[in-house]
Amino acid sequence: MRVLYGVQATGNGHISRARAVGKYLQAEGIAVDFLFSGRPADQLFDMQQFGDYQLKAGLTFVTEQGQINYLKTALRAKPLELWRDIRQLDCSPYDLVLTDFEPVTAWAARLQKKRSVAFGHQYAFLHQIPQADSTPLSRSIFKFFAPGQQQIGLHWHHFNQPILPPIVDLEPAENTAEPDKVLVYLPFEDQNKVLQWLHPLTQYQFYLYGPGLSKSQSGHIQCSGPCVEQFKHDLRQSYAVISNAGFELVSEALQLQKRILVKALQGQMEQQSNALALNQLQLGQSTKILNTDVIKTWLTSPSHSSKVQYANVAQALAKWIRAGACPTELSQMNLWHDRSAQT
Template sequence: MKIFYAIQATGNGHISRAMQLYPYLQKYGTIDFFLSGNNTSLDIKLPVKYKSKGCSLHYSKCGGLDYWDIVKNIKPRQIYKDAESLPLKDYDIIINDFDSITSLACKMQNVNSVQLGHQASFISTHTPRPEKKSLMGEMILKHYAPSRKNIGLHFEKYDSFILPPIIKDEIIASEPTNLKHITVYLPSFDKDCLEKAFNSIPGIQFHWFLNTVEQTHKIGNITYFPVNQKKFNKSLITCEGIITGGGFETPSEALYLGKKVLSIPIRNHYEQECNAAALKKLGVPVVYEVGDDFNTIIENWIDLDLIYPKMQANNIPETLEYLFDTYKD
């Protein structure tokens, strides 16, 4: 069987999920990956056969999206050409993790696909949303990468087609400990937006993962790390808690390990606002604006006695069996 797998590379989560699924998918046949976007900072250990600049995210300095940069870097003519050139009819199955180019190619070539991933869960009206819904945000979630069939992943089973998050094997096999440091992964924040707050709490050790760091080094109470999956996994497994955005994969793994989570969703990023609403239902503290009191917020969060519901891990063989059966129907 020939499998085409499209990955939306607007962050590291989609790629991390694909790398976890890859050895399981190999049991079904050969896989060619399509990488759309250029926001990832991971070492991609996948057979990527096709690439496109697609639509990538651009951030403002301290925790928001830069919509002007996003729009000016979109090339509609190139996107159309990229969709037209994908040889989808050469494949037995098309798996799409929220990529608009693949969805467009399926429509142009009259080929079916199945959307597998977190964004697919938002097809359901039962999936948590913030109190103030965004009409534009809802349109993007439902129409950016449409597919005839959907298998969603989320923190809880909000609907019949929504399954638990895919957790990396290394996380599942680990024995979590608490070495009292706080892991930080906030790719939408520049270094100088948060450094002062971390420095002002010298009694707390931070492991801060940044795209701009090339070598691990320590200054004061902050150890700066490059974005590296093995180093990040180790830090997460041994941390007291993690400060991260309103994404899906990182909070899922932290909650699976029983770690404290402080979520700071990217401003004006509707999917992250939806995830934040779901995390709040699980008892996770959410911060929407980082101000001069951020150090106090961190200290209060660490002092909280937080107990979260146990996060389930996805049964990958069962999910893939369901996916291939769903595709045949």
């Protein structure tokens, strides 16, 4: 069986899911070719696992200081290049096209009538889940940006909808948290401002990851640019996580039962909805602003770490795909074995 797997590379969450799913697809004996879009080649890192992957421009949002710049997003869009890439992508060698909200593979499969499965957090928004500032435009984006013949949504809770738990790229290991260690990942914020917020809080050890940062240490703040293995190591050892409201990192933090504080990317309906859901499920805390006082108040407040444990959805999906990807069989998978822990 040969599969074309399209991955939206705008954020690291989709790539993290691809690391998990890709390993299990290959373990099932499935040949996988990857295509990434939405990020320049020089901004990708630790991509060895994906072999000789394709890279396309796709579509992405431009962010500045914690919010989307819609004007720059429109000016940098390349619709003609996107259409050309869709038309030129040959899906004929593949038995199945997978897409994690990646438009080139999704639309190429649709035009060529190739069987396709779309999965990811965005497809959960096609169901009745907590949504903040939902508009006809946002609903259309979720429906048409990267459609598939079968569409599988992922979320932290089932909300009595036909969606699956998160796909978490974490190998089994002991969760040994250090009581003063805090992981900070705020890629959409000005990193100099983040450093200013953290600097007065000398009673904590902050491990700050972000674009443009070089590996260095200034007192109680350890800085690092994007990487995979060291990031996951520090995530395991931290007792708390401060991040934007992206789905994948929060999912990993929930699985590891960390304290979580998120600041949603302004103007990004998905992240704002994630923050809303996190509050409603009482699995973490969200804030509309970040500064030293907000961070200090949260760190010194009573601990409310998550109490969830998710099934191995990546492995289940890989086995389901290898068995023929029958919709009925997917609906019968009992992946919400932790329902009692979901409040």
